[in-house]
Amino acid sequence: MNNGKTGMLTVLKNRDFLALWLSQLISKVGDNFAVVAALVLINELAAKTGLAVVVIAAAMTIPQLFALVSGVLVDRFSRKSVMILTDVLRAGLVLLPLLVRTSGQLYILYLTAFGIMALGAMFIPARNASVPNMVPEEHLLTANALIQATELVSLIAGASLATLVISLSSTYAAFVVDSITFGVSALFLVAANIPQGPTAFSATAGAKGEFRQYWVSFVDGVRYIASNKHLLQLMAITTVATLGLSATVLLAAAYFKQLLGISAEYLGLLQTAEGIGMAVGAVLISAYASWARSRQIVSVTMIVLGLGILVFALAPVYWLVLVGALVVGLCVVSARTTLAAMTQALVPDSQRGRVESAMVTVIGLGTMGALIMAGILGDVVGPTSIFIATGVVVLGAGIASIFSLRGAEQELLNGFGTSPSPPLE
16 A cells, blocks of 8 residues: 555645545535534423433434445445435434424434434445545545544534524524535535446346346355455454444543542533544544655554553543543544545445445444443443453554554565456356
8 A cells, every 4th residue: 555645735736636625525524513502402401301311312323233235226326426325315304303392202303313314324335436546546644534534524513513503593494504515415426436446246247137137246245255254354353443433432431530539510611522533533644654664653653542442541630531531532533534544445336335235334333332231231340440451452453553554565565466356256
């Protein structure tokens, strides 16, 4: 994998990638409008707010666990069309919470969250699978860093603007804004040229029934993933990185007062510190690439991530907790960006949609694991023990990646990811 130095401005000069990036930035800002509005509705209407938050968190996480099935569609059809269609559908679906007026109607909000995330489980693999076809390989790290950075920018901008809009109008206006941003995102995608190689179904089209074709392609994707040990290693490390970030966020929110004996209002500073770390990580990733190999970036950042979580757990004073949060944010973005770029370069285009769908599932597993730890194990063994265990696991994964990613890195250096995939039988 070519680690040539590439600045963000250089990558954004690619008009097609710029259109994709802007579509994501705008729609992600809108998503945070919807999240804030949903939490406001829950606090206003739910009899048991804590339970309602758990339910909507589960509704947003569960669709990601089954994202693999969407990969067949991403590889079969035009990825550009998949992204545009899912944006249009989400623009309509996100308006359903306008009907929620009583606690008995909150199920509409839960179903909407489930549907939005299910469509997102199609959009994200299509987007990620498209990036390697839109930018040269030496730009992959920076392109992925920009996509990761949209999460941070949209979180800050979306949450702030949503609060302003809701205070000046109503909670329901935020859902309308989110719908509009999905529409704008679709228009940017219409303007972008998003190339794609031959579809996974080209070898069987017309020879088998529709369901048979789908099943054959699905099984082929599963076999490809299961037989590629380097890909499985990348997925495992991605899961651990996601678990590390999600566990700190969820457990800090639930047990902040118990850990440090201070009020929950300081959670905002904690999230800000983590956000600053994510921003720094996104900006620095192209600088890392100028002198470090991908395996080195992943290994070092995962090891430091594990240490950051341990600092987070054991810090006796609040300012050290903030330092730990900053380190966690920086390392998660650096590791996740590099792992994403390695995965995209390693996988041939005809399999990339199914692999990226599997990655969404993997990230969902990491998030679900963090939910379980925060909601169940945190009550049993306490948050400090969970933090320590998570830090040790992440640290161990970082050390293991020094050796386990050696083969994947060598294949990338040999240009393995550019080879065509074998046709379906």
